[in-house]
Amino acid sequence: MSPSDPKPDDVYAVEVRRRVERLRRARSQATGWRHLAQVGVLAWTFVLPLLGGLVLGRLIAAATGFPAARVLGLVAGLAAGVYAAFRQVRHSLDDDPGGGVP
Numbered sequence: 858m859s860p861s862d863p864k865p866d867d868v869y870a871v872e873v874r875r876r877v878e879r880l881r882r883a884r885s886q887a888t889g890w891r892h893l894a895q896v897g898v899l900a901w902t903f904v905l906p907l908l909g910g911l912v913l914g915r916l917i918a919a920a921t922g923f924p925a926a927r928v929l930g931l932v933a934g935l936a937a938g939v940y941a942a943f944r945q946v947r948h949s950l951d952d953d954p955g956g957g958v959p
Contacts, residue, residue: 895949902945903938910934 914930917923 899942899945903942906937906941907931907934910937 910930910933911927912930914927914933917926917930
């Protein structure tokens with residue numbers, strides 16, 4: 858190892874700085890496609906629990922003969938979907954260095 862070679866700690870710091878700079882450039886160049894993808898993920902995050910609650914309510918209603926189970930499944934799926942979407946949005950805003958403000 859020659860005197861001009863960086864120390865192992867310096868090599869690590871240089872690599873971290875390089876990756877941080879690359880992430881900053883990627884975030885600053887966010888396109889409309891990225892935002893569209895986030896909306897799509899948010900929609901599926903809401904829709905899948907809703908559909909799951911509907912299916913579960915229908916199965917319970919068919920098995921027990923309790924017709925209100927469909928409504929209860931819908932409400933439970935709706936609640937799960939809203940909670941999941943809320944967590945997704947909160948997580949997205951926590952990752953955004955601007956706090957979600959354009």
